[in-house]
Amino acid sequence: MALRNAVLAALLDGEASGYDLAKDFDAAVANFWMATPQQLYRELERMEAEGLIEARLVRQERRPDKRLFSLTPAGRRSLREFTAAPARPAALRDELLVKLYAVDEGDGDAVREAITERLAWSRAKLARYDRLRARLLDGRTEDAYLAGAERIGPYLTLMGGRALEQQTIRWAEQVLAVLERRASVPR
Template sequence: MALRNAVMAALLEGEASGYDLAKGFDASVANFWMATPQQLYRELERMESEGLVAARVVEQERRPNKRLFSLTEAGLAAVRAYVAEPPARPTAIRDELLVKVQCADVGDLDAVRVAITERREWAAAKLARYERTRERLLDGRTEDEYFARAERIGPYLTLLRGMSFERENLRWSELALRRLEQRAAAR
């Protein structure tokens, strides 16, 4: 999947500056796509030159002027075309931590435990952010009420997938740490 598709998905939420996209990316699409601010700015420039987004300048008094981007009709058509395409094969896991865990028996078990602990903490923090986003989206409604009445349900469905992923990271981290502790005690 190209970054542009994730950017267009984020812009479905409405007009945004590059800064707002970079900041909000974590809340809107980071549960399935990561990008640096520099990557976002470069992609917005390309998309603008291709007519997929339009930018307007907003003058600010005490700050530099900012450019707000929105999808054009061509951008919306590109989103529709992208959604209609069959998806690629599911993503394969490519995780350096898992390579380190694979080598744990001949390496430094303490270093592997530290890395897994960091992953567990990262997953817990991300899950907490996702929970806050979930509460904001629900805004006092039940999930059933949200699905029946929300203008867009895609962001909530992808959020649920991100939450599931982080819960599994937590579950696996606990299991791996427990087994590594048992292994270290047996040595």
Template sequence: MALRNAVMAALLEGEASGYDLAKGFEASVANFWMATPQQLYRELERMESEGLVSARVVQQQRRPNKRLYSLTDAGLAVLRDYVADVPARPTAIRDELMVKVQCVDIGDTGDIEAVRAAVVERMERSAAKLARYERLRERLLAGRDEDDYFATAERIGPYLTLLGGLALERANVEWARTALRRLEQRASALR
């Protein structure tokens, strides 16, 4: 998947500046796509030159002018084609922590402690994301239950992707707990 597809998906929510998109990426698509603000700005320029987005300049007092981007009909057509295209293969996982965990038995308890610290950090990051995603879930539901949300929401895609992010982070936390328990058992056996 290209970054442009994720940017266009974010622009389905409406017109946004590059700054708004960078902040919004954290809240809307960060559960399935990551990008730096610099990557977003470069991609917006490229997409504008390709006619996928249009930009208008908004004059501001005491601040630099800002550009607000929106999807063009051409961008919407590209996004529709992308949605209709069947992915060629499943996403490959490339996770440096998993490589370290794979190597945990090559040394002594010091190696186990180093991996343990990395697992704790992963668990803490996942727990923080999980809390952020739960807050976003509550905002999206706005007092409704899920059935009511799915029956009345204008767009259900953001909620469905949020559910995927919630499931992933819950799985990360559960895996980390199991890994930490087993690493402690291994360290105790080596002492």
């Protein structure tokens, strides 16, 4: 998937600056798509040149002027075409899994440390997702939110991100338990 499709989808929530989009990517979109601010700004320029988005300049007194981006009809068409096309399965390429695969020949302590770091990272990410979920629900039940929300896509992708982090936590805990048991057995 091209970064542009994730940007187009993020702009469905309305006009946003590059800075706002970068924050949105970090907070909400990161559960399914990662991009650096530099990548995002380059893509915004390309998309504007292709007519998928348009920008308007907002003058600010005490800050630099900012550009607010919004979808054009061509951008909406492009997003509809993207959503209509079949989705390809995600390809998993994870350096940590390669290290774990080779743990019997490598440094078991270093692999355990890497798994522990991944576990901490996933717990922190799940906590961020839970805070975002609470903000979206705003005191409503999930059923009430899903029945009345203008857009449910952001919530549904958030639930996918939460499920992924919950599974990663369970997996990492299991892996650490196995590695600890094996480390305690004399060989």
